Amino acid sequence: MELLIKKKGIPLAIYSNKHTIYKSSEGNITSFGVMMDKLGIEMIFANTSQAKGLIERYNSTAQRRLPNDIVRFNIKDYDQLNIWFNDFYIKYLNEKFAHLPVDPVYEFVELTENYDLNLVFTISNTRKIVEGNMFSYNGYCYVPYDKNGKVVKTKTSTEITVLYFVLENKVRMKYIGIIYDCTLKGTNHKNRQVLINVK
Incomplete structure (x- = not known):
């Protein structure tokens, strides 16, 4: 497409x-x-x-x-x-x-020059923040961070929107109207988080 x-x-x-x-x-x-x-x-x-x-x-x-x-x-x-x-x-x-x-x-x-297809080809899901400012998506744990590289701190059980950008193959978090990049931090198996080292 x-x-x-x-x-x-x-x-x-x-x-x-x-x-x-x-x-x-x-x-x-x-x-x-x-x-x-x-x-x-x-x-x-x-x-x-x-x-x-x-x-x-x-x-x-x-x-x-x-x-x-x-x-x-x-x-x-x-x-x-x-x-x-x-x-x-x-x-x-x-x-x-x-x-x-x-x-x-x-x-x-015709597609306009500034049209961003990445914003169209996204899959949206609702998740909740768990301990460590993490959320899980498709068996993996992610931590959101802002444009300065600092972890976005939210309370445990806060409901957020997870956006999977299909064309970029990237997971991001949307919270209070702002979209944040995320870092892979571990895996999630039956509610048991296993942290991994990501360089």
Whole structure:
């Protein structure tokens, strides 16, 4: 999605074969759905068996052939894979499955120069501060610090918002409207914090 937006702009709509990509089976909006809402992208879901079948064949082809083609083209690392996939493999998939739209109008909104995609592609969760000014997220313990490198001290049990920035692969804390960087301090297994030395 990041590559698409940077190359062509923000699409007005995305076509999917499953509504659960946007809402869970319980009816709650997914993290992906939140990101699409932030961008103003409409989610369109395939309602006919023919349309669903086309998308499923696309996914099946990509998933079945991709591992073999990675070996066949001697791809060695993720950086090489990204270049090969975006410059070659997407073209192959589009030639095989793409259909021209009935309405040829270009349905992308140009990305402004100062638009920060990092603020869009975030996953938000609520956590509470534990002893040592730490909070846990995905099995790891983090300590927030301010722009001067000092630990942000908050009371134990204070509720904060944890932001996972997908594009940067970074965890940050939001508290009283301010976003703080965080340092990994340990692991969290069944409420037992194990501290580690992080240089």
